[in-house]
Amino acid sequence: MASLVAGANAALTGENPGLDHVVVGLGWDAIPSRGPQAEIVPFAVMCDTSGEAVSNDHLVYFNQLVSADSSVTFVGDGDQEQIDVQFSLVPAEISKIIFFAHVDPEFRGQGTFASVRSAHIRVATADNRELVRFELSMSNVDTVTAMIFGELYRHREDWKFRALGQGYTSGLAGVAKDYGISL
Template sequence: MAINLSKGQKVDLTKSNPGLSKVVVGLGWDTNKYDGGQDFDLDSSVFLLNSEGKTASEADFIFYNNTTGAAGAVEHTGDNKTGEGDGDDEQVNVNLSAIPASIEKATFAITIHDAEARGQNFGQVSNSYVRIVNGDTNEELIRYDLGEDFSIETAVVVGELYRHGGEWKFNAIGSGYQGGLESLVKDFGLNS
């Protein structure tokens, strides 16, 4: 049975699931009624961070135009441009045992494509979540529902997988940003 997390909660992943190495990080969302005449396109991305909390290079920024990183250990499965349907809107496959030692965290974010130009923000998004699924058994291990705490934000850091004492843990973050993907890219050490 999955562990449901609240904002700020941290939970062990590999210690309580011995032998776990392959996980699927599923991200999902729905858009509320929106009459701006523009499509809503949300995107998930992953920042692979070193001990300073920064990406070492653009190769450590995983998204729909750079789908593989960490020597193949992290793979974004593709862009969902509509968010239609039930279940995960986008997924990232992660092989925890194959992530290079130089990478200490994998931080997951959801951003709204062209949010400012389209007049869109996370106040118009509902039912957003991140979940961790065992890649071998398809069992949901962890789920974090972000709730409706956002209004003007155009990007949300939803959570992170991180190393601690030789094990992998998950931290439910739920922090909103204005400035969309560009602000996240700068915060994590890349020039846009």
């Protein structure tokens, strides 16, 4: 298992011949509170070569658990959230799949990642053998309302993972603008 730093990438299929199915786990620990806590909601966005979402049917989140092509699916909860990716089912026009989470203000009011003390994204095989892990830095997140954890992306015929940890103070709206998602 490789532990990555922000900006680093790791070959998945190139170093694991025959790998066609991965589980992407997103997790975090939040400080317990007597009052409302931030409700963190994960998303996966399937993007084309321009870096934008192909369509809103290519989003996977709590209201749309499976992508239109069934290649990306929310599954169990070994981490806070787990997302299955079947590489052979991902359409050729998809060049990357972005994994992020945002603080949903509709559940418990405005919030930020300030109450989150640790967060990670990991990529594992279908039998839960961890291939890579990225522990996100949770410093200076008092105004961060959305965070891109990492991405799977095509490189020639292979799939790779890139650790990102990019925070947004503009929440879901900022991510939607950057990736062409219509809300």
